[in-house]
Amino acid sequence: MLSEVTRAVVLKTSPYSNTSLVVTFYTEKYGKLVAMAKGARNRQRTVEGAIETLSLGEAVFYLKKGRGMATLKEYEAYEDFIEIRKSLERFHTAEGVLEYLLEGVADYEREFELFSITVAAFDAIAKGHPYSALAAFLIQALSIGGVFPSVTSCSACGNNLSERSPLAYSTFKKTFLCEECLGKSEHIKFPPQVRTIVNGILHLGTKIKTVRLPTNVLPHLFRLTTTIFELNFGRRLWQTEKLIPAVTEI
Numbered sequence: 056m057l058s059e060v061t062r063a064v065v066l067k068t069s070p071y072s073n074t075s076l077v078v079t080f081y082t083e084k085y086g087k088l089v090a091m092a093k094g095a096r097n098r099q100r101t102v103e104g105a106i107e108t109l110s111l112g113e114a115v116f117y118l119k120k121g122r123g124m125a126t127l128k129e130y131e132a133y134e135d136f137i138e139i140r141k142s143l144e145r146f147h148t149a150e151g152v153l154e155y156l157l158e159g160v161a162d163y164e165r166e167f168e169l170f171s172i173t174v175a176a177f178d179a180i181a182k183g184h185p186y187s188a189l190a191a192f193l194i195q196a197l198s199i200g201g202v203f204p205s206v207t208s209c210s211a212c213g214n215n216l217s218e219r220s221p222l223a224y225s226t227f228k229k230t231f232l233c234e235e236c237l238g239k240s241e242h243i244k245f246p247p248q249v250r251t252i253v254n255g256i257l258h259l260g261t262k263i264k265t266v267r268l269p270t271n272v273l274p275h276l277f278r279l280t281t282t283i284f285e286l287n288f289g290r291r292l293w294q295t296e297k298l299i300p301a302v303t304e305i
Contacts, residue, residue: 056118057128059084063114064173065106065132066153068092078106078127080114081156081173086165090116090125109149110135111174122163138181144301148185150294152176152192158290159200169199171261179264186302187268189295193280194256202287203257204230206250211236222250224279229286243282245275252276273302 061084069077076092092106112132116125139145152173160169172195179188197203206222208215210230216222217233221244225232228240252272259266268276277299281292 056120058114058116058118058125060113060115061085062170062174063112063130064170064177065108065110065112066156068106068108076106077124079157081160081170082114083167083170084165085116085118086163087156087160088116088122088125088162090127092127092130105132106130107132107135108153109139109177111177136177136181139177145180145185147294148189148298149177149180151189151292151298152180154292154294155193155196155284158292159196159284159288166199169196172196172199172263175261175263179266183264184267186273186298186305187266188263189298190268190273190276190280191256191259191263191266193284193292193295194253194276195259197280197283197287198257200287202229202283206231206253206257209233209236216250217247218250219247221245221247224282226282226286229283243278245279246272248272249275249279253279270302270305273305274299277302 061082063080063082065078066081067079071077074094077089078092079089081087110132111134112130114130115128117128118125139149172192176188176192194203204210209232211232214233216231223232223237223242223244225240225242249272252268277295281295285291
């Protein structure tokens with residue numbers, strides 16, 4: 056069937072034959088999908104109408120009843136986040152968003168909120184503070200995915216977590232626990248201010264471009280989000296992990 060027109064971000068492109076591309080999109084109405092773009096490589100050679108990673112546009116697809124690979128009918132890009140392409144720092148940071156969507160989101164899993172913060176994150180990485188934007192995106196994305204636990208109360212006993220004590224994440228129970236419930240279980244502790252910052256990010260919505268996080272907190276946020284992702288999805292966010300030394304040196 057022919058899909059409705061939907062906003063779509065290009066996550067990845069791979070050559071297929073001499074003329075076509077296999078393209079992974081994250082779309083507003085259908086979630087993540089892989090589509091055959093026939094003749095797309097010819098358009099790339101002429102620049103006009105090229106399908107490029109990190110572009111945002113409107114797309115129409117031919118979708119199968121059982122889903123699987125779609126066929127791209129039309130794609131018209133209207134935003135290419137050019138500032139990201141001009142800076143290695145911004146580009147590598149944007150790769151962290153791409154990797155999350157490619158590795159942590161199932162095909163045809165539609166989530167309007169995730170699409171909105173994805174676009175906001177790319178805009179913030181392009182024009183704002185890239186590392187802060189990535190941290191904010193990852194925290195919100197993990198929350199939307201249902202795997203980011205509450206930072207306000209202990210998941211075991213329900214008591215409020217102290218704002219003055221380190222935030223303890225149990226790697227066994229995959230949640231935040233108070234000192235009494237933590238016991239001897241394996242865990243990672245984060246500075247108290249991480250709790251306050253995370254709580255603020257979870258209420259941020261799409262205003263990611265306004266965020267400028269303290270530089271000393273960024274390594275902790277990247278370690279926290281990559282740990283939560285790995286424990287829940289069984290895969291690692293390599294691009295974000297690579298950024299930890301860079302943000303530690305800021």
